[in-house]
Amino acid sequence: MFDSDEQISEADLIKHLRDMKLTAMNPTTDDLVLTALHQERDKKPRRKFNLSAFQSAVAVIVAVTVVVGGIGYETHVNHGEPFSTNNATGVSTLSNQTGVSTPNWNSSTLLQGQVIGVGNGHLVVKLPPSSHYSRNGNQTNRDMQIAKDTLMWTNGRLVSYSQTNELHQGDYFTAVVKIQNGDIIAEKIYGPVIQIYGRVTGEVDIPNHRIKVETMVWELGKGGTKQLVSNGNDVTILLDSHTSGTSMSKLNSGQLIQIEGFGSKDKKILATDISLINMQRYH
Amino acid sequence: MLDLIEEWYRQYGLDVFNYLVYRMGTKDVDDLVQETFIKALRGFRQFDNRSSPKTWLISIAKNVANDFYRKNRKRIISKPLSDELVVEQPIDRLLDSIDAKQVINQALHQLRPAYIEVVIMRGVLELPISDTAQALGWSESKVKVTWHRALKALRESLRNEETGHV
Numbered sequence: 001m002f003d004s005d006e007q008i009s010e011a012d013l014i015k016h017l018r019d020m021k022l023t024a025m026n027p028t029t030d031d032l033v034l035t036a037l038h039q040e041r042d043k044k045p046r047r048k049f050n051l052s053a054f055q056s057a058v059a060v061i062v063a064v065t066v067v068v069g070g071i072g073y074e075t076h077v078n079h080g081e082p083f084s085t086n087n088a089t090g091v092s093t094l095s096n097q098t099g100v101s102t103p104n105w106n107s108s109t110l111l112q113g114q115v116i117g118v119g120n121g122h123l124v125v126k127l128p129p130s131s132h133y134s135r136n137g138n139q140t141n142r143d144m145q146i147a148k149d150t151l152m153w154t155n156g157r158l159v160s161y162s163q164t165n166e167l168h169q170g171d172y173f174t175a176v177v178k179i180q181n182g183d184i185i186a187e188k189i190y191g192p193v194i195q196i197y198g199r200v201t202g203e204v205d206i207p208n209h210r211i212k213v214e215t216m217v218w219e220l221g222k223g224g225t226k227q228l229v230s231n232g233n234d235v236t237i238l239l240d241s242h243t244s245g246t247s248m249s250k251l252n253s254g255q256l257i258q259i260e261g262f263g264s265k266d267k268k269i270l271a272t273d274i275s276l277i278n279m280q281r282y283h
Numbered sequence: 284m285l286d287l288i289e290e291w292y293r294q295y296g297l298d299v300f301n302y303l304v305y306r307m308g309t310k311d312v313d314d315l316v317q318e319t320f321i322k323a324l325r326g327f328r329q330f331d332n333r334s335s336p337k338t339w340l341i342s343i344a345k346n347v348a349n350d351f352y353r354k355n356r357k358r359i360i361s362k363p364l365s366d367e368l369v370v371e372q373p374i375d376r377l378l379d380s381i382d383a384k385q386v387i388n389q390a391l392h393q394l395r396p397a398y399i400e401v402v403i404m405r406g407v408l409e410l411p412i413s414d415t416a417q418a419l420g421w422s423e424s425k426v427k428v429t430w431h432r433a434l435k436a437l438r439e440s441l442r443n444e445e446t447g448h449v
Contacts, residue, residue, distance in 0.1 A: 008442075010434055013387075013406075013437060013441075014406060014434070016387055017402065018406065018409060019384075020305070020387060020406075021408070021409075022310075023297075025296065025297060026300075026313055028313055033296065034292070037292070037321065037324060038285075040321055041285045249313060
């Protein structure tokens with residue numbers, strides 16, 4: 001290529017260097033950078049409290065007035081139980097791109113809890129004590145009404161609740177609800193919350209926010225060792241703007257991951273969190 | 284502000300990408316491009332219009348690359364740079380082009396860091412001397428001197444690669 005008997009001229013070298021400029025980025029670069037920029041924008045800025053003594057006193061008086069007056073103010077219900085949703089604002093990127101119905105949280109009506117009973121047209125749900133909907137701060141069992149138009153996220157889309165496997169006693173869930181005359185009525189239910197282990201199979205589909213995974217189960221070996229082995233089932237993991245944990249760009253075929261999300265274990269799971277498994281910890 | 288950074292990404296993202304590819308010696312630089320633009324978004328108030336946005340972004344990319352090198356010295360794995368080449372070229376020119384890129388890239392990374400920086404900015408990105416000086420935080424005369432010394436060293440390195448001695 002270059003004549004070894006004679007050194008390449010400076011002009012030729014400069015021309016070669018100019019020609020080295022790549023004319024396109026990787027197919028994944030745009031998606032990664034633009035998504036990250038949007039997520040950065042959606043992060044809530046940290047509020048710096050720097051109150052003077054007078055401002056502090058005013059704040060205390062206002063707080064006391066609110067409590068004594070019993071003002072019923074609907075606050076953001078995101079108490080981190082049974083899991084935490086990392087971002088309760090913003091619009092689902094997945095639903096925009098693929099038409100899959102994923103949560104578009106309305107921060108004033110997000111409810112998380114556990115089903116402790118199944119009634120006729122309603123579920124008895126246990127809410128965390130910190131929840132605004134738990135009466136008097138200690139009555140945490142409430143009825144959540146299932147209406148005719150209540151939807152549930154199943155296999156990648158929202159369908160009528162009656163057409164789903166429904167929630168059962170013990171299931172954790174997240175729901176978008178409305179309050180009518182003090183009753184909690186479910187509009188959209190995302191659940192049950194499940195946790196699975198899996199091995200990434202094939203290509204990580206970043207543009208469509210999907211990962212194919214074979215599900216794994218723990219197997220006990222000799223000497224108390226544990227190992228993950230495939231149970232023969234495949235599942236599609238969907239991600240959206242609320243999915244926290246490991247970025248898709250860091251996932252490769254063959255990697256072991258732990259997924260928390262909504263859905264059936266043998267169908268499509270909407271991931272709320274994905275984390276890589278470090279097998280060295282288990283040996 | 285986000286709109287402006289997005290616009291800059293569309294305008295200058297490829298320059299940042301090119302800088303990082305040749306700086307790191309691999310095309311696997313998506314994370315670093317991402318980090319560059321996130322830092323630009325977070326540090327937007329520090330942009331004072333004394334340099335062009337492109338120069339400012341490349342100076343951020345330089346710091347991102349330096350941080351990465353510091354933290355991940357052992358992890359950096361080269362990926363062939365030839366897989367993006369345009370295939371419409373006649374095969375003999377294509378092969379020549381593949382060889383040239385690979386050989387120059389290999390020779391480039393034999394050079395000292397200051398030479399690598401100036402060759403990428405002046406040679407590959409074709410930044411003017413003034414912009415290169417701003418991006419590197421050098422004087423313009425230092426850029427000129429280093430650029431000529433770097434070209435000389437690169438030519439020498441290429442000759443050694445061809446003849447098989449280092």
